[in-house]
Amino acid sequence: MTAEIIDGKAFAAGLRARIATLVPAFEAAAGRVPGLAVVLVGEDPASAVYVRSKGKQTREAGMASFEHRLPADTTQAELLALVDQLNADASVDGILVQLPLPKHIDEQAVLLRISPEKDVDGFHPVNAGRLATGLEGFVPCTPLGCLMLLQDKLGSLSGLDAVVIGRSNIVGKPMAALLTKASATVTVAHSRTRNLPHYLKHADIVVAAVGIPHFVKGEWLKPGATVIDVGINRTENGLVGDVDFESAASVVGAITPVPGGVGPMTIACLLRNTLVAAHRNAGVALEADAI
Numbered sequence: 131m132t133a134e135i136i137d138g139k140a141f142a143a144g145l146r147a148r149i150a151t152l153v154p155a156f157e158a159a160a161g162r163v164p165g166l167a168v169v170l171v172g173e174d175p176a177s178a179v180y181v182r183s184k185g186k187q188t189r190e191a192g193m194a195s196f197e198h199r200l201p202a203d204t205t206q207a208e209l210l211a212l213v214d215q216l217n218a219d220a221s222v223d224g225i226l227v228q229l230p231l232p233k234h235i236d237e238q239a240v241l242l243r244i245s246p247e248k249d250v251d252g253f254h255p256v257n258a259g260r261l262a263t264g265l266e267g268f269v270p271c272t273p274l275g276c277l278m279l280l281q282d283k284l285g286s287l288s289g290l291d292a293v294v295i296g297r298s299n300i301v302g303k304p305m306a307a308l309l310t311k312a313s314a315t316v317t318v319a320h321s322r323t324r325n326l327p328h329y330l331k332h333a334d335i336v337v338a339a340v341g342i343p344h345f346v347k348g349e350w351l352k353p354g355a356t357v358i359d360v361g362i363n364r365t366e367n368g369l370v371g372d373v374d375f376e377s378a379a380s381v382v383g384a385i386t387p388v389p390g391g392v393g394p395m396t397i398a399c400l401l402r403n404t405l406v407a408a409h410r411n412a413g414v415a416l417e418a419d420a421i
């Protein structure tokens with residue numbers, strides 16, 4: 131193995147520590163701490179773990195965590211009523227509805243109901259549109275975390291060739307928008323792309339978010355490339371990424387591991403977005419490059 135392992139877990143811990151240092155100044159100015167409401171519907175075990183981590187890390191950063199656990203048979207109307215209540219609650223700066231939702235609930239209808247000013251997940255079409263047009267808004271946490279790791283490793287991304295594998299609203303599309311904004315030359319590939327190795331051979335940056343275990347092979351990658359593996363696939367051999375780590379690590383320059391790469395960045399960026407939301411909602415200034 132020749133690749134540098136990008137330690138997302140350590141980077142995320144540093145980011146959370148920086149966020150925690152900014153909370154007291156907000157509290158002094160606003161007379162309250164930032165608040166994050168997290169809503170979990172049903173008993174999906176992985177979602178329950180993520181929601182527990184979000185609550186714990188929110189409190190550790192000195193913010194208020196409001197956790198709402200609803201039964202799997204909650205109706206869409208009941209969930210929308212809770213979102214309305216959280217939209218109107220001045221102690222709540224950020225609202226996050228944990229995905230996936232049970233099948234009987236229309237995910238888009240719920241995400242549309244969250245006030246864009248409290249949409250710390252960045253999933254509301256208003257925030258997606260703001261990102262697409264270069265306006266200030268909330269950027270989805272996972273791609274924001276990927277961008278931070280890339281910029282930390284590479285500095286400027288200007289002119290670099292990037293391939294994003296995956297076109298979801300949560301990762302692939304916002305990732306492509308962020309890389310474009312950073313002046314990379316971006317190709318969006320996905321599970322139906324013909325001849326993916328053709329695109330990857332030229333890619334200085336690869337972000338794999340396709341949801342297929344070990345999908346990307348080392349021999350497809352450009353020597354020295356930087357690879358960000360967003361995949362979190364539960365297999366009988368444990369948690370694995372979308373990249374075949376073994377073969378990739380002998381070719382590329384740097385790669386994120388799974389676990390311990392992108393995953394921890396997701397929650398750290400959620401705390402970042404919540405702190406930003408709190409400043410905007412309370413009309414308190416936050417230095418542009420504070421976090």
Ligand SMILES: Nc1nc2c(c(=O)[nH]1)N[C@@H](CN(C=O)c1ccc(C(=O)N[C@@H](CCC(=O)O)C(=O)O)cc1)CN2
Pocket residue numbers: 176179180226227228229230251271272362369388389390391392393394395396397
């Ligand atoms: N409303 C949202 N729902 C979901 C999001 C999201 O950003 N907003 N993302 C994912 C799940 N997710 C956070 O919610 C998340 C996934 C993974 C991790 C993480 O730290 N992973 C660890 C491994 C943990 C494990 O063993 O499972 C790692 O990769 O090291 C944090 C958050 C879908 N839903």
Ligand SMILES: [Mg+2]
Pocket residue numbers: 296297298320321339340
């Ligand atoms: Mg896809």
